[in-house]
Amino acid sequence: MKTDAFALRHIGPRETDLQQMLKTIGVDSIERLVYETLPDDIRLxxxxxxxxxxTEYEYANHIAELGSKNKVFQSYIGLGYHQAIVPAVIQRNIFENPGWYTAYTPYQAEIAQGRLEAILNFQTMVIELTGMEIANASLLDEGTAAAEAMALLFDVRSRDQKKNNVNKFFVSEELFPQTLSVLETRSAPIGVELVVGNHETFDFSAEFFGAILQYPGKFGQVYDYTAFIAKANESEIKVAVAADILSLATLTPPGEMGAAVVVGTTQRFGIPLGYGGPHAAYFATKEEFKRSMPGRIIGVTIDTDGNRALRMALQTREQHIKRDKATSNICTAQVLLSVMAGMYAVFHGPKGLKYIANKVHSLAATLSNELEKIGYDQINTAFFDTISVKADAKKVKAIAEQNQVNFYYIDEHTIAISLNETTSIADINTILSIFASANGKQASTIEILSEVHHFPEELARTSTFLQHDVFNKHHSETDLMRYIKKLERKDLSLNHSMISLGSCTMKLNAAAEMLPLSNxxxxxxxxxxxxxxxxxxxxxxxxxxxxxxxxxxxxxxxxxxxxxxxxxxxxxxxxxxxxxxxxxxxxxxxxxxxxxxxxxxxxxxxxxxxxxxxxxxxxxxxxxxxxxxxxxxxxxxxxxxxxxxxxxxxxxxxxxxxxxxxxxxxxxxxxxxxxxxxxxxxxxxxxxxxxxxxxxxxxxxxxxxxxxxxxxxxxxxxxxxxxxxxxxxxxxxxxxxxxxxxxxxxxxxxxxxxxxxxxxxSMLGADGLKESTEYAILNANYIKEKLNGHYETLYSGEMGRAAHEMILECRPFKQKGIEVTDIAKRLMDYGFHAPTVSFPVAGTLMIEPTESENLEELDRFCDAMIAIRKEIEASTLEDKNNVLKNSPHTLAMLTADVWNFPYTREQAAFPLEYIAENKFWPTVRRADDAYGDRNLVCSCAPIEAYMEN
Structure with a gap:
């Protein structure tokens, strides 16, 4: 046995388990199982x-050698991407922590309260910085968020009889080029005509339903869009603004200018550049547009006992209900990155964000002033972090690259320089020396930053933001570390137990694969x-x-x-x-x-x-x-x-x-x-x-x-x-x-x-990849046969086999008063995340164990499912006070003085022996989705302010 083979570490079942599993399935080899599963005419x-x-060691050396071929320059390129400082406490406790990165989408709210709170923080941060009313749980990047804004405005135009057949969308020439390209892709198929131009000469024609602006502009110019948006609104043209989120700590937010949608990226809030991603985009709008919003919204509700609980609100309206009528196909977000960005705001708080924004602006102001002293024209009349300089681009580029510095070269005579949180006074002096060398001048050495604002006083932000407690009390590393751990303990992730979600393939994310991301x-x-x-x-x-x-x-x-x-x-x-x-x-x-x-x-x-x-x-x-x-x-x-x-x-x-x-x-x-x-x-x-x-x-x-x-x-x-x-x-x-x-x-x-x-x-190779597929099929069919006689498998292949997943029929249990949701919630008491619920068939469970799970874990899961089946059998249609209907059971229930249930505490929380060794406690009882949708709250405001009369 090659004990250094990665496949040995990735694939769960041991060689000694194989014969037992094959016997349960009723075949004599994996090869025979694959033959009975896969049509022979499509076999490779x-x-x-x-x-x-x-091996893992060989790969670590290989990826380090490959990484050394990348040249990490100081990049002042901008265009929506900036070097950022990832606070070490966030990197270690979230980015590198399987308790956070192996979690699944929080469809099962009762075992995802920590992640849901972290995303709620993100939404609150976005709402308050943008000055809008509602925000979602993140999108994929700024370009696609802008495309979603266009689609939303195109969708809601039909509410206005005058705009019902209007299809022109104005795009400011200040928009980032990559965002414009995504808009071009998204607009043509749905019948939107893009018109790119200067927002200062826009004629507000009745032919337009919407517009999008960049704030600040792509090369740094800060515009006051208040008059533009007011005139657009008068002309019944709704305006989206793509805004730099850090600038909103010091500039007037677009929401206060009357924008209908505000989008952008939160990358510079403590998320690595990563050669383009992943980064969490944000999307904020007015509450009146909430049913046209793309993506997910995390909302506040109550649980069975009336306690505050969080859950995904309006979570399926797009792809599952509207289907071909949907305005978006969004079924994902950038949750891990939104958690990091939200935690960045928690760590720094409003004062910290304002300090960082002011520092970045002071760096840009100082650089602008000093460049002008050595003979350069800086053409932005108002700016936040990006200046545009008239210079010989070819000459400056050659010297800059010798100094391992990147600028953005707009044309042969214009250079954009975008400064960021990592920029220091020493970096400013390096930039000045590059430009001084290019025109033969001598630059002074800078020791202090200018404090003069280079944007109009009327654009200085006056409104407060992030006043909630969570953004004002976790500013030491100890406090934030404990807050992150507190949230992590509320979430069931793959580092606790198998997540057998059909169609979602929650397999091992090996440490050897993950480590290079921190380099x-x-x-x-x-x-x-x-x-x-x-x-x-x-x-x-x-x-x-x-x-x-x-x-x-x-x-x-x-x-x-x-x-x-x-x-x-x-x-x-x-x-x-x-x-x-x-x-x-x-x-x-x-x-x-x-x-x-x-x-x-x-x-x-x-x-x-x-x-x-x-x-x-x-x-x-x-x-x-x-x-x-x-x-x-x-x-x-x-x-x-x-x-x-x-x-x-x-x-x-x-x-x-x-x-x-x-x-x-x-x-x-x-x-x-x-x-x-x-x-x-x-x-x-x-x-x-x-x-x-x-x-x-x-x-x-x-x-x-x-x-x-x-x-x-x-x-x-x-x-x-x-x-x-x-x-x-x-x-x-x-x-x-x-x-x-x-x-x-x-x-x-x-x-x-x-x-x-x-x-x-690279670590599995051809044989390991094939073996992984075979064991995925093995594990699925093992569960299928173990549960045979307890649950009916809805569909099988021609020889009675499942592929890598199966659908369990749960609809007949309605005769006992048990819904598939009851099974999903009861599984939490057994320490498991539910399989996929009611997809693709309503009232069923779709199970996919993946090749990473070992025999012991498969057996634990099967034991839990069989025990639940016995609980179903003991239920009656009239009985609404049973162990399934009351699940999940929280620690607060188990330790309460009063126990008004017709079963024991042990039956509730410890129905099988193995659970006591590694008990996971849901932190809330069942979340009330209907209540939450009637009282949609998607920020950190206290729930008392929204209670039904």
Whole structure:
């Protein structure tokens, strides 16, 4: 046995457990199990061709050597990205802590109160800094947040009869170029016409429904938008503002100017540059638009006992209810990064944020003054942190790079310099020496900063912010460390027990994969740094693309999409561009099975496609006859089929090749949703089944942690004919020769966390990847057979096997008065997070154990499920005061003097022996969702202020 093999550490079951598991399943080998699970005609005929697997030690040395090829310059490039100081207490206790980064999206509120509080802090911070009324729990980046703002304003325009058919959207020429590119991508398919121009000469025509402005402007000029927004509002044009969040500590917030939406990034609040991400974007608007908001909102409610509780409010309205009528396909956020940004505000408080903002402004003011003394013109008449200097760009660049300094070169005569929290007086002196050397002057040595403001007095912020206690009492490291730990203890994460969420693949996020993220050679590179300064990144990203090409069987990959939903959209936009390149502009029909993820129809609608739903058979498979009929019916306009494989029902459909051929025969392309790729890697692949494009959830199959609902990466892999259309970036060109415009803001999306998947693949190698897939199938089928006789599995393959996940039928339990939610909540008492509830079939549980879980943990979970089944059997329809209906049980209940329940305290909290060894206590009883939605509160205001009369 190779005891230094990474696969040995990643895969849970031991060799000694294998025979017992196979016996339970009823096969004599894993090979036989795979044969009974996977159609033989789609099996790979040869192993994956990848480099030999590295040990953890070899990988650590390799990634360190690769990282040394990156050159970490002082970057004053700006354009929405700034070097930031990550407080060590946040880095150690959140960023590097599996208690935070392995948590799942907080759908089960009772065991996620810590994360929910941290996100509520983030929302409060955003609301108060922007001067708006409501904020969501974060979005993917500033570019996509701006696109969501445009979509929201386009959606709500229909409320105004005069604007119902208006489709023009004004974009200030001051907008960041990468944001404009994302807007170009998002606008065309939904029928929005962008008009780019100077906001000072805008005519407020009745043809416009909305506008977006940058605050400060892309090269630093600060404008007072008060008059513009007032005139726009008079003309019934709603205005979005993309605002630098640090500047809002000292500048008038857009909300006070009358903005309808404010968006931006919180990257400079203690989040590493990471060559572009992941970073938490923010989105704030007025309460009247709350039902058109994208993403998630964390809200305050009460639990069964009337105590304050938090939960996700209005959490499914977009993709699951609206589906193809959704204005967004958002089903993710950047939770881990929003937690860090919110905690940055908690650590510094309002005084600290104001101090940092004032310091950054003073640095910029001092630099501007001193440059003018040595003969340079600084052309921004008002600025916060960025100045624009007239100079010989070529000469300055040569000297700057010798001094390991990056500026942004607007043109050959203009240079933008964006200063940040890490900038020191010594850095100012270095910049001055560079410019002095370029024009042969002698610069003075600066020892103190200027305190003169370089923006109009009327733009100085006068309103208070962050007055709540949480932002004013955790300013020592001891206090913040304990506050973070207090919240962490309220959350059930993967470091406590298995999270068996179907379709979500909560596998091990190995420490060896995670450690490089803390290295400055990787996390401190600006996304628009010259390519020769990012050679380590370029090599790693190129190798990862090659690895994913091999795994999927495709010819090209883009890593730009920074979530699975973005990957869906990117894949469809590439298909759209392919059809248009052939003159087939009319091909706009997307066939989507009724069982598909809710994001599928939403993505199709966003890509300008008409959704046609195809039927699903009783066994859960696609109705091939119905598919063929609809493909033929729409052959002239068929764009694509969107399909998940294995199916959303956890089955390898044997007709898959026939299905893809039908689409191709009728002129369409096949988009494969990669949500279930964990059952394919090394055994089959999307190219083999006949797909043309697939997205991959790197936060599922390829080991990036969920981080509480983000970060995620959703690259797309495409067949050769689609490679020319892979997306580009306006600052650092990427993609194909006929590239579509940007999908997300950074050239390679959330590049930092791509290191994790690169490490995962590099350390497993071809054999380890295949073995991981086989053990994922093994573990799923082991649970299926262990629960057989207690729970019915809703769908199975033709030989009775599940893929890597299964759906348990729970609807008959309604005869006993038990809902699937009762099972989910009761599992908390047993120390487990619930499987996926009511998806893809209402009233069911979808279970996916992953290959990382060992036999002992699988048995514990099965024991819990069997014990709950016995509790269900003992229930009656009339009995509403039973152990299931009252779950979860909190420590406060168990230690109360009064116990008014017809079962014992031991039955409530310790129903099985193993629980006493590692008891997890939910901190609240069941959260009241209906109450919270009726009384929507998404900030830190005390709940007493919102109690129902």
């Amino acid at each position: 005929k040869a192993p994956l061709v990848l480099n030999p697997a590295m 400055a050679n990787w996390n401190n590179i600006h996304p628009f740094a010259p390519l020769d300064q990012a050679q380590g990144y370029q090599e790693m990203l190129s190798k990862l693309e090659e690895q994913l090409n091999v795994i999927t069987g495709f010819a090209g990959t883009t890593l730009q999409p920074n979530s699975g939903a973005q990957g869906e959209y990117a894949g469809l936009m590439v298909i759209r561009a392919y059809h248009q390149s052939r003159g087939d502009h009319h091909r706009n029909v997307a066939l989507i099975p009724s069982s598909a993820h809710g994001t599928n129809p939403a993505s199709a609608a966003m890509a300008g496609m008409k959704v046609v739903v195809t039927k699903t058979l009783e066994n859960g498979n696609i109705d091939v006859d119905d598919l063929r009929e609809k493909a033929i019916e729409h052959a002239a306009d068929l764009s694509c089929l969107m399909i998940t494989y294995p199916s959303t029902h956890g089955v390898f459909e044997s007709a898959i090749c026939e299905i893809t051929q039908i689409i191709h025969d009728n002129g369409g392309q096949v988009y494969m949703d990669g949500a279930n790729m964990n059952a394919q890697v090394g055994l089959t692949n999307p190219a083999t089944i006949g797909a043309d494009v697939c997205h991959l959830n790197l936060h599922k199959t390829f080991a990036i942690p969920h981080g509480g609902g983000g970060p995620g990466v959703g690259p797309i892999c495409v067949a050769e004919h689609l490679v020319p259309f892979l997306p580009t970036n306006p600052v650092i060109p990427t993609g194909g020769e006929n590239a579509i415009t940007a999908i997300s803001a950074a050239p390679w999306g959330s590049a930092l966390v791509c290191l994790i998947s690169y490490g995962y693949i």
